[in-house]
Amino acid sequence: MINHPVLVLNQTYEPLNICRVRRAMVLVYQDKAEMLENGYGTLHTIDRDLPVPSVIKLSRLIKRPHQLERKLTRMEIFRRDNYTCQYCGKVTRNLTLDHVIPRSRNGQHTWENVVSACVPRNRIKAGRTPEEAGMKLRTKPSKPHPSGLFFIPSHYSGIRTEWEKYLPQLKAK
Ligand SMILES: [Zn+2]
Structure with a gap:
């Protein structure tokens, strides 16, 4: 304990x-x-x-030294999404970045338009919107918490139920 x-x-x-x-x-x-x-x-x-x-x-x-905004990188997107495919909910290290509205349709490279997707789902979705591919996002992508430094360490597989109210963007598994 x-x-x-x-x-x-x-x-x-x-x-x-x-x-x-x-x-x-x-x-x-x-x-x-x-x-x-x-x-x-x-x-x-x-x-x-x-x-x-x-x-x-x-x-x-x-007061933390680095109150800078998070940079939009692959790792930060995966962290924000808790290493979870935003289409099928699978927790995996084998993630890709998906532009919800494809770049070929002028989708932006922003926190609101980039999500983690497993390889199979990314292949299925390809250059389509989620609606066209018959896929649904599990959470609405957004910019991480302004202070941005808190994330569940990668070796830690889940959060406890009694933590949930303090971590509105995360849910216990
Ligand atoms: Zn998936």
């Missing part, structure tokens, strides 16, 4: 990163963070039972 993932929010409730229970409990019991969700029950110690956080919020505002 001590290594379970904990969602860390800035003082503003903005998602910052994911740490482990061990680190989160140290922050909470040093009053550097507040527990928002107890997702893992309690940890029995010699003299007391400590609630184990699954979401914490830092007491102080963390």
Whole structure:
């Protein structure tokens, strides 16, 4: 349990990163963070039972050095889409970029028009719009959160249900 993932929010409730229970409990019991969700029950110690956080919020505002807008790159699109094909929902490392409105139809290379697609779906769709190809986007593509730095680490396969309300753009699997 001590290594379970904990969602860390800035003082503003903005998602910052994911740490482990061990680190989160140290922050909470040093009053550097507040527990928002107890997702893992309690940890029995010699003299007391400590609630184990699954979401914490830092007491102080963390200003991050790189508040720059994200650059529109392949990797950033895949991250935004949580490594999920936006047409069939498959989570895969073998993704391609798809222009929803094809470039041949003057589709723009923008956050709103570029999505992750698995190779088979990209082949099927080819130079067509989703409507023409009989395909449906699972989410409306948009620019990532302005601060843009939070993403689920690639080794981490899913998010916990109690994190969802703090991560409106993501859903637990
Ligand atoms: Zn697919």
